[in-house]
Amino acid sequence: MGKNLLQKADIQIEGIRPWDIRIRHHGFFKRIMLQGLLGLGESYMDGWWECDRLDIFIYKFLAHKLDEAVPGYYSDIMMGLSGKILSRKSDDCGCSALEKEYGIGYDVFAHMLDPYMQFSCGYWRAGATLAEAQEAKLKMVCEKLQLAPGMRVLDIGCGWGGTAEYMARHYDVYVEGITNSTEEQKVAQSRCQGLDITIMLEDYQDLPDDKFDRIIALGALEYVELKNYQNFFKAVARSLKPDGLFLLHSTGSTQLVNHVGPWLNKYIFPNGCLPSGQQLVQSIEPYFKIEDWDNLGTDYDKTLMSWFEKINESWPALSMNHSPKLKRMLDYYLCSGAGFFRAGKIQLRQILLCIGGDGKTI
Incomplete structure (x- = not known):
């Protein structure tokens, strides 16, 4: 250079x-x-x-x-x-690798994120602050899923439990969240106490045998290796009712790739993948039909810069640890x-899916 x-x-x-x-x-x-x-x-x-x-x-x-x-x-x-x-091990949608190496935990997230602890892109076209943008995102995904009282919802990679809490409080649904992080499970269980929510310590490979009306995955696919994409979508399809809906909220590249680059692979995103649209569709189509597809890359730009500002504002307190x-x-x-x-090199895709496919056995 x-x-x-x-x-x-x-x-x-x-x-x-x-x-x-x-x-x-x-x-x-x-x-x-x-x-x-x-x-x-x-x-x-x-x-x-x-x-x-x-x-x-x-x-x-x-x-x-x-x-x-x-x-x-x-x-x-x-x-x-x-x-x-805080990268998870590939394919587990939950366990933090950097948490072990650098001691990053809930304290960093609590200073960086919004009140619902959303570690995914907000929706800034309906919000002027980080908190408003993240709540608008939650409202948008719930409306896309057409949530109704009494529905059973599976939250894959549920994080700190903010999404589950929002859905249960505002739409009167039962939510089962899964994570591979014991710290996330503990915080989510405390946050969701008293609500019709169960937080499980597991990953997508061990999804419940129960059938759910709706399934949501906000930022979970990023931790699945490309070679296991069809296993991921097959597992989700098995857990979804025939008339159910699945909302996938995930980042991706504008090019055909199978890795994330050397720095991210080492520090942030080991064994991860940011798929092209073509790669993603090829993995989806055996099991689902695409009902809706939104690109929200500009919203992620604003979300990342808001996190940056909050970290810098909070660093005097965080620097002690x-x-x-x-x-x-x-x-x-x-x-x-x-x-x-x-620069438009990567995208944030929000995709609504229903059961379908090319006839492969689920």
Whole structure:
């Protein structure tokens, strides 16, 4: 990554504009040449370079197609900077890997997220604040699912229980949430106490034998390897009533990919995948018919930047228990992700599905 290349995107080294970068270590360029995208992210975490507006830096880099000019270094990043900061083991929709390595837990989420603890994209076209956008998202998905009192709903990858609480309180439905994180289960059970909600410690491979009227998965597919997509959709179809509806809320790439890039794979999203529309449809069609498909990438850009602002506002309190390197990792993830959504390299898809398919046995 040299000065001439960056100048094509109106990015300067040692410049004074918010998106210009400042080099703090003489080994920066060599590290990028040797390690590519992994080196870019790790060198930022190590304080080797600075940028006041990482989101604009990444956006300008992509908008001027510099990723295509140096595919050996930058093609991977556009396949992946939209994962989750607390990555789960692949295929479990719940257990946090970074929680074990960095000690990140509920305290970070509580400072970063909205009152419903939504760790997925909000709906900003119906909200002016993070809290309003996330509540609008919950209302929108419930309306798409056509929830009615007495229905049985399965929440795959239920997280901290905010979605389950919202559905039970506002639509008088029974919700069964599943997670592979013991901390998430404990918090969700406490949050949902007194409501018609059950929080189970399991993953999609062990879905209940019961049939549900509705199933929802907000940000769960990201943790399933591409080779297991059909197993995921087959398991969901088995648990859904013939006249039921399934809402999938998931990130994806605009290109055919099977990985998320070296930095995300190591720190954020191990073994994860951001599928293209084609890859996703090929996995869906044996088991479901597509009723509705929305793209909400611009909303995720705003969501990520709102999380970034909240983390920075809260860091004086969080810094007592978390390292500066973790802070830089959070900043790099959130701002880079926003830049990629802004450039249209990745998407947030909200897909409503019903039982259908090509006749394969479920």
